Amino acid sequence: MSRAPSAPTHQPQLVIVMGVSGSGKSSVAKAMAEQLNYEYLDADDFHSDEAKACMAAGVPLTDAQRIPWVHNICAHLATRAQNGQNCTLAFSGLRRSHRQQLRKLPFDLVFLYLKGSKALIAERINARNNHFMPPSLLDSQFASMEESTTETDVISIDIDRPLSQVVESCIEQACSRV
Template structure:
């Protein structure tokens, strides 16, 4: 793949907790025939314990986690494979670590209202992120800027419609890899 080739090897599905990163990421990966990786699986036990106790993570907590995901992104993309990652990636600085200038990594931002996401979080079971941390997630969120070339989709639709909205925004040759 040349440096100016627009085809992505890795898509990072980002958004606040409860926006649907795992559900949309898994369905998108299935649709494209790619692997799915959940960014939560890269958290060290201390981060999970902290979030489970209702304590927001600090940037110092996040840096090793983000670097571990970035290393896996590099491994996958450099091997010629494809993957979709679900990762909150709430700040530009976090996305910069994950993408680190790669042209073959794209951000997919799941955009939704606080009210809709709070309703979804209230209905979830067995997740380590308590709904009480939603305000801190929105306070931390820096929506992607145009120079990040993010694909932005609203989450006020069915899973199938959201996946369709993402796929149509991928370069034409990408969508043919389904």
């Protein structure tokens, strides 16, 4: 007796909006979540108080300090995937190894890399209030960013335009990957 082929499994979607601090990750990921009816998550919420204090003092995190942060994000996302929840995640994505950890999760995922000039991003950082990441860490963010030329799931998005246009472009890119 022959068996019918298994139906393809459908995984929830994870849209990771990545870039250096001040690139607009949170604003874009939040707007996308609202428009797509996805759950919005901000990776900053998974930093320990100690890590936030370190950054607030102008001290960049080491790779060793980032390991538990990425682990906490992945653990939370694994639960969301089990529940079939589509999500957007505002996440720096500075390191390829961190992006690779997210790729292990049971999601259809895409990385949207918000790219802009250091001058534009510095202007944005200087204009925001009550954020633990000081402008003095911008250089370390750019230095730590391991850009992708071979990661086919990382799509660059130009941020030198109005937020609504950036969000529209991100939604188009995310929806074309499903």
